[in-house]
Amino acid sequence: MYEEASMADCDEGVMEWEVGLPSAEDLTPLSQPLIPPELATAFSISPEPRRSAIDVNRASQDTLSSIRGQLHALSSSGNVNFKSFNDEEADPTMDGSDPRKLRRIEAGGGATEDDAAENGNDDAAARAAAAMKRPRLVWTPQLHKRFVEVVAHLGIKNAVPKTIMQLMNVEGLTRENVASHLQKYRLYLKRMQGLSSEGPSASDPLFASTPVPQSFHESGAMVPETKRRDAGTWSGGSVQGHGNGQVQVPIPMPYPPQMMHMPVFGMAHGNGHLGMPMGNPATPGSYHGFESHPYSMVPQRDWSGNKFGSFASYQHVTPNDK
DNA sequence: AAGTGAATAT
DNA sequence: GATATTCACT
Numbered sequence: 001m002y003e004e005a006s007m008a009d010c011d012e013g014v015m016e017w018e019v020g021l022p023s024a025e026d027l028t029p030l031s032q033p034l035i036p037p038e039l040a041t042a043f044s045i046s047p048e049p050r051r052s053a054i055d056v057n058r059a060s061q062d063t064l065s066s067i068r069g070q071l072h073a074l075s076s077s078g079n080v081n082f083k084s085f086n087d088e089e090a091d092p093t094m095d096g097s098d099p100r101k102l103r104r105i106e107a108g109g110g111a112t113e114d115d116a117a118e119n120g121n122d123d124a125a126a127r128a129a130a131a132m133k134r135p136r137l138v139w140t141p142q143l144h145k146r147f148v149e150v151v152a153h154l155g156i157k158n159a160v161p162k163t164i165m166q167l168m169n170v171e172g173l174t175r176e177n178v179a180s181h182l183q184k185y186r187l188y189l190k191r192m193q194g195l196s197s198e199g200p201s202a203s204d205p206l207f208a209s210t211p212v213p214q215s216f217h218e219s220g221a222m223v224p225e226t227k228r229r230d231a232g233t234w235s236g237g238s239v240q241g242h243g244n245g246q247v248q249v250p251i252p253m254p255y256p257p258q259m260m261h262m263p264v265f266g267m268a269h270g271n272g273h274l275g276m277p278m279g280n281p282a283t284p285g286s287y288h289g290f291e292s293h294p295y296s297m298v299p300q301r302d303w304s305g306n307k308f309g310s311f312a313s314y315q316h317v318t319p320n321d322k
Numbered sequence: 323a324a325g326t327g328a329a330t331a332t
Numbered sequence: 333g334a335t336a337t338t339c340a341c342t
Contacts (some may be wrong), residue, residue: 137333175324182325
């Protein structure tokens with residue numbers, strides 16, 4: 001049923017500004033899982049809230065996982081997913097030589113054109129390694145929303161990659177992911193400050209949608225650092241009430257165990273932009289220009305009730321658990 | 323551990 | 333060409 005509504009929404013005229021705002025919350029899956037991660041962690045119980053409708057996808061990726069060793073899947077299907085291999089940077093395929101390290105040196109001015117060895121299939125190896133490594137994370141509006149919410153709630157003070165990552169509790173999200181995004185986010189904020197009133201020419205759709213909390217109110221929020229685990233504060237629910245009838249941050253998230261644990265991943269080039277069924281006559285060229293209203297009709301519905309994989313269910317996540 | 327800037331891959 | 337990732341430094 002929702003497909004109809006969504007379709008109509010984006011197809012019909014629809015107010016630009018109206019279409020996005022309310023949809024955000026609606027789009028959020030919010031399956032109300034179980035206990036918050038913090039709580040779980042505090043109690044040392046195995047937090048296993050991440051699991052829902054992705055089971056289906058899980059199965060699919062499972063198949064691919066089996067052949068991940070072959071890794072030529074990227075050539076045929078184009079989508080590769082990694083399942084559960086706890087490896088950080090270690091790469092058995094290209095051990096011995098560190099291309100990343102040499103990268104800088106070479107660029108610096110060292111024209112060391114060695115490659116005397118058998119580097120004929122270096123590209124293959126590289127692609128192979130990259131294939132099963134880290135499938136480029138795509139920051140969907142929802143994901144970004146979570147990010148922003150967490151950051152806003154944490155306060156600029158505690159808004160550090162690690163904490164953000166933990167609070168987001170998004171499966172597959174790494175600290176690097178968050179850090180990178182956080183940087184971009186901050187950059188955007190800075191840029192935006194100059195053009196407070198208008199500026200319909202941004203390159204950051206996601207960020208543009210975030211009015212940015214006037215001032216990251218720093219709250220004595222407890223960070224799940226170490227030593228201190230006063231669980232029972234946030235889980236209780238409204239801890240926001242400051243006694244004022246006004247809540248500045250409309251962020252309804254005491255960091256509950258949301259279950260948006262399926263970041264969308266893109267793969268090799270050629271897929272344009274994440275399954276975009278296109279066919280939308282109103283599509284102004286590309287999708288990446290929606291700086292004013294991120295949430296419109298992006299096929300991001302896979303998050304919760306993805307029914308048909310219309311275009312494809314390329315999105316998979318890694319149970320990367322730290 | 324986290325921030326920044328740049329190269330790099332997709 | 334834009335994005336996200338990775339790297340080296342700080």
